[in-house]
Amino acid sequence: MRKEPKDQSEMVSQILFGQHFKILETKPNWVRIQLADDDYEGWICAKQYDEITYEDYDNFNLNNFPKACDKLGYLEDINTGEITPIPTGSTLPYFHQGTVRVRQKKFKFKGALASDNIKDIGDICTLLFKLSLFMGWKKYFRYRLQWIYSISFEFIWNSNTKRCLPTRKNRRISRFC
Numbered sequence: 001m002r003k004e005p006k007d008q009s010e011m012v013s014q015i016l017f018g019q020h021f022k023i024l025e026t027k028p029n030w031v032r033i034q035l036a037d038d039d040y041e042g043w044i045c046a047k048q049y050d051e052i053t054y055e056d057y058d059n060f061n062l063n064n065f066p067k068a069c070d071k072l073g074y075l076e077d078i079n080t081g082e083i084t085p086i087p088t089g090s091t092l093p094y095f096h097q098g099t100v101r102v103r104q105k106k107f108k109f110k111g112a113l114a115s116d117n118i119k120d121i122g123d124i125c126t127l128l129f130k131l132s133l134f135m136g137w138k139k140y141f142r143y144r145l146q147w148i149y150s151i152s153f154e155f156i157w158n159s160n161t162k163r164c165l166p167t168r169k170n171r172r173i174s175r176f177c
Helices: 054-062 118-134
Strands: 021-027 030-035 041-045 074-077 083-085 099-102 105-110 142-146 152-158 163-166
Touching: none
Parallel strands: none
Antiparallel strands: 021 030, 030 041, 074 083, 074 105, 099 105, 142 152, 152 163
16 A cells, blocks of 8 residues: 555555455546555555455454465465465455355465464463563563554463463454464
């Protein structure tokens, strides 16, 4: 996503596969958009997106579709066999039993899915805390886990359980890879 509608303009963000947005303005070869996740605005090339229905847009807002969590993840078009690599953090719309649907197209997803299990996230924080002690970093550890969609969760080291646990004020579930 670019700041201005020209190729030389600075990139201000990146849109991942499956992210949805509103079209605010169009110019020849360029479209100004607003991301649904964080309301960020910018310009994209008019050839780099597929339009979705209003119904799909609303479904994307209401549903928490899984995220890709694999550096080598890709989608394979069921009809043509065409392969599309997708980056980590991409949304997998209407994911069901290994398939993804985008408009009328269906794809097989090959790769790992992000976890939304709070225990998995705590395990990763525990591992990071132990690594920080091993590396001689700070004894008191408060790890702020930030991932896709700017959702953040705080974990704090519990010396009794020897684990990182979510703080009471933020018990929402995040996704991590």
